[in-house]
Amino acid sequence: MVKQDRAIRTRKVILESAARVFEERGYKAATINEILTAAGVTKGALYFHFPSKEALADGIMHAQNQWRAVPERACRVQQLVDTIAVHAYRLQSDPMVRAGVRLTLDQQAGGLDRSGPFDHWRLVGTELLEKAGAQNELLPHVDFVETADVLVGSFAGIQAMSQALSDYQDLPSRVSSLVRHILPSVVVPSVLAAVDLSEGRGAAVHAELLEDPVDFL
Amino acid sequence: MVKQDRAIRTRKVILESAARVFEERGYKAATINEILTAAGVTKGALYFHFPSKEALADGIMHAQNQWRAVPERACRVQQLVDTIAVHAYRLQSDPMVRAGVRLTLDQQAGGLDRSGPFDHWRLVGTELLEKAGAQNELLPHVDFVETADVLVGSFAGIQAMSQALSDYQDLPSRVSSLVRHILPSVVVPSVLAAVDLSEGRGAAVHAELLEDPVDFL
Numbered sequence: 001m002v003k004q005d006r007a008i009r010t011r012k013v014i015l016e017s018a019a020r021v022f023e024e025r026g027y028k029a030a031t032i033n034e035i036l037t038a039a040g041v042t043k044g045a046l047y048f049h050f051p052s053k054e055a056l057a058d059g060i061m062h063a064q065n066q067w068r069a070v071p072e073r074a075c076r077v078q079q080l081v082d083t084i085a086v087h088a089y090r091l092q093s094d095p096m097v098r099a100g101v102r103l104t105l106d107q108q109a110g111g112l113d114r115s116g117p118f119d120h121w122r123l124v125g126t127e128l129l130e131k132a133g134a135q136n137e138l139l140p141h142v143d144f145v146e147t148a149d150v151l152v153g154s155f156a157g158i159q160a161m162s163q164a165l166s167d168y169q170d171l172p173s174r175v176s177s178l179v180r181h182i183l184p185s186v187v188v189p190s191v192l193a194a195v196d197l198s199e200g201r202g203a204a205v206h207a208e209l210l211e212d213p214v215d216f217l
Numbered sequence: 218m219v220k221q222d223r224a225i226r227t228r229k230v231i232l233e234s235a236a237r238v239f240e241e242r243g244y245k246a247a248t249i250n251e252i253l254t255a256a257g258v259t260k261g262a263l264y265f266h267f268p269s270k271e272a273l274a275d276g277i278m279h280a281q282n283q284w285r286a287v288p289e290r291a292c293r294v295q296q297l298v299d300t301i302a303v304h305a306y307r308l309q310s311d312p313m314v315r316a317g318v319r320l321t322l323d324q325q326a327g328g329l330d331r332s333g334p335f336d337h338w339r340l341v342g343t344e345l346l347e348k349a350g351a352q353n354e355l356l357p358h359v360d361f362v363e364t365a366d367v368l369v370g371s372f373a374g375i376q377a378m379s380q381a382l383s384d385y386q387d388l389p390s391r392v393s394s395l396v397r398h399i400l401p402s403v404v405v406p407s408v409l410a411a412v413d414l415s416e417g418r419g420a421a422v423h424a425e426l427l428e429d430p431v432d433f434l
Contacts, residue, residue: 026325028243105381107377108239114381118381146394147398150391150394152378157372157374159374160324163324164322164332165335180402181399185401
């Protein structure tokens with residue numbers, strides 16, 4: 001048990017160090033040796049957990065999927081908005097989530113399969129939209145997969161723009177703008193009128209989740 | 218005149234070589250020496266046109282703004298859609314536009330001011346939305362700047378997702394999805410019903426522009 005705890009801690013230190021090195025050097029330029037130095041672990045320990053640079057990147061990209069899902073809401077559209085808002089909050093506040101999102105969007109990271117996080121978020125979005133549709137919260141023409149794809153893709157760009165223009169300071173406001181622009185084309189108006197789309201939503205849901213915390217790695 | 222032509226050609230060769238090196242190595246890892254080798258020009262020639270690595274990146278990011286604007290349309294919303302669609306078409310087909318967009322979204326390019334292209338496209342979008350508003354094509358509550366920001370940010374992410382998942386093959390279809398999801402929240406329904414939002418629009422507008430070509434650098 002103690003041994004297992006130590007392995008989990010070592011894995012976490014390695015991932016955090018790799019995230020820092022990828023952020024500083026870019027995925028392509030970063031080397032395993034730089035990550036070894038930053039983590040202060042042996043080559044054997046690193047390769048035990050991560051057999052390659054790509055495996056390290058996968059581990060970092062995967063971290064954004066490890067947070068607990070937001071609580072179930074009677075209104076599934078609210079649950080969808082909460083999922084987006086709290087992810088934005090984590091992007092602002094958690095270096096590991098930030099590193100994962102940046103790697104996912106690193107268009108220079110040739111050879112690295114960056115489809116995992118897109119696929120994960122498309123699935124999360126599609127499932128929530130299906131539930132919303134089953135409860136008649138959506139307009140009849142909605143294609144769940146297509147709408148999930150638009151939400152995931154546009155969120156990716158909104159966060160990149162926010163980082164470039166304000167180092168994420170304006171992210172909550174930009175995310176609120178985004179959902180207010182997209183949801184009217186898919187949600188029944190009377191349902192949407194009752195959904196909280198405000199920019200404070202992400203912080204509020206995060207605080208709600210913290211009341212019963214779990215380790216995310 | 219001949220001398221000037223040669224300078225323009227040299228500048229273009231340097232920019233194309235720098236774009237290739239940035240794509241291959243990432244902005245941060247790329248060096249001026251690698252760009253010199255790729256371009257096959259003297260250090261003096263390079264520094265005459267571009268005093269720094271940042272100036273080279275600025276030149277590449279600026280290239281996406283150098284294409285001619287789409288023709289004026291009686292319907293300004295159509296003109297806005299055409300501007301987005303033809304930019305997507307250029308991203309698919311022009312390596313220099315692609316390199317500029319990737320640099321703009323290179324979240325590892327610390328020290329490089331990447332706000333220029335965002336500011337350019339926000340301005341283009343805001344102006345077209347203002348014209349559409351003046352012609353009563355938009356719903357009364359629309360905030361032109363906010364909607365332009367949502368369009369620019371979400372486009373940036375849609376193209377990144379398209380590159381990661383399909384190497385840009387599905388870009389026209391994703392861009393069509395995006396505008397069909399956002400425009401209903403800002404455009405008067407009877408106006409929107411007459412706008413061509415189809416995925417073939419970018420190629421069609423590009424062909425229209427080619428009938429009277431100009432060099433874009």
